Amino acid sequence: MADLRLPLLLIFLSIFYTTSATKANHTFHGRSRARAYIEAACRDTRYPDLCLRCLSGYVDRANATIHSSKDLAEYALSISLYRARYTRAFLVKVAKELKAMKAEEYLAVKDCLDQINLSVEQLSMSIKELRRLGHETKGDHDTIYWHISNVEAWVSSALTDASNCVDAFPGRRMSKLKATVKGKVQNVAELTSNALALFHRYAARYRGATAAATKP
Numbered sequence: 166m167a168d169l170r171l172p173l174l175l176i177f178l179s180i181f182y183t184t185s186a187t188k189a190n191h192t193f194h195g196r197s198r199a200r201a202y203i204e205a206a207c208r209d210t211r212y213p214d215l216c217l218r219c220l221s222g223y224v225d226r227a228n229a230t231i232h233s234s235k236d237l238a239e240y241a242l243s244i245s246l247y248r249a250r251y252t253r254a255f256l257v258k259v260a261k262e263l264k265a266m267k268a269e270e271y272l273a274v275k276d277c278l279d280q281i282n283l284s285v286e287q288l289s290m291s292i293k294e295l296r297r298l299g300h301e302t303k304g305d306h307d308t309i310y311w312h313i314s315n316v317e318a319w320v321s322s323a324l325t326d327a328s329n330c331v332d333a334f335p336g337r338r339m340s341k342l343k344a345t346v347k348g349k350v351q352n353v354a355e356l357t358s359n360a361l362a363l364f365h366r367y368a369a370r371y372r373g374a375t376a377a378a379t380k381p
């Protein structure tokens with residue numbers, strides 16, 4: 166009996182290793198396909214390196230067999246919203262401190278806070294609208310255009326608001342605090358610019374389809 170144990174153990178081990186190797190192989194290929202998909206999508210954005218960095222989480226999270234430009238746009242928008250909320254919380258804290266100190270920077274930071282607050286609102290509205298658009302695949306052209314133009318308008322406004330705040334801190338010579346505020350808001354603006362590009366990529370499909378359908 167004892168003689169049989171080793172061969173059996175070897176058989177079990179080899180089955181175990183083969184199945185886990187196949188699984189790892191599938192995961193590996195799924196991931197590299199997802200990565201190639203994201204690299205292609207990021208090439209069209211204004212900040213491709215930032216795009217790759219922030220979407221790399223998508224590779225691990227996504228069901229690697231499904232790549233949809235809608236998912237990617239939604240993921241990019243949700244990262245943008247997350248950063249905007251984080252930056253808003255940071256500015257609330259800084260503004261409170263500056264106000265207490267009666268610092269001259271207070272007004273600039275308060276303005277920025279108001280702008281980012283608007284960005285947060287517009288980004289969350291656009292994510293909801295994007296989900297509605299996703300459910301409208303069989304909707305008529307007008308409804309689809311309506312959702313697309315809402316998302317475009319809101320993401321563009323969010324971008325403008327964040328950029329206005331960046332512009333409020335011009336030049337390179339500034340206090341450390343201003344530089345930190347500027348850096349965080351700039352990050353929101355760049356992420357939002359990328360998310361808008363990824364949304365255009367997704368919406369292009371609808372434009373193509375409706376353009377073809379309405380051709381005489």
Ligand SMILES: *[C@@H]1O[C@H](CO)[C@@H](O)[C@H](O)[C@H]1NC(C)=O
Pocket residue numbers: 186187190191194
């Ligand atoms: C790994 O996956 C690739 C493509 O999916 C396939 O061609 C290859 O044979 C697989 N290798 C193993 C060891 O399963």
Ligand SMILES: *[C@@H]1O[C@H](CO)[C@@H](O)[C@H](O)[C@H]1NC(C)=O
Pocket residue numbers: 228230231
């Ligand atoms: C991944 O996608 C496939 C194909 O649509 C589906 O059958 C599977 O259940 C999905 N897996 C997960 C974990 O979502």
Ligand SMILES: *[C@@H]1O[C@H](CO)[C@@H](O)[C@H](O)[C@H]1NC(C)=O
Pocket residue numbers: 253257278279282283
């Ligand atoms: C953001 O705006 C909303 C309404 O537009 C307001 O109620 C809220 O107090 C603002 N938050 C901050 C932190 O300014």
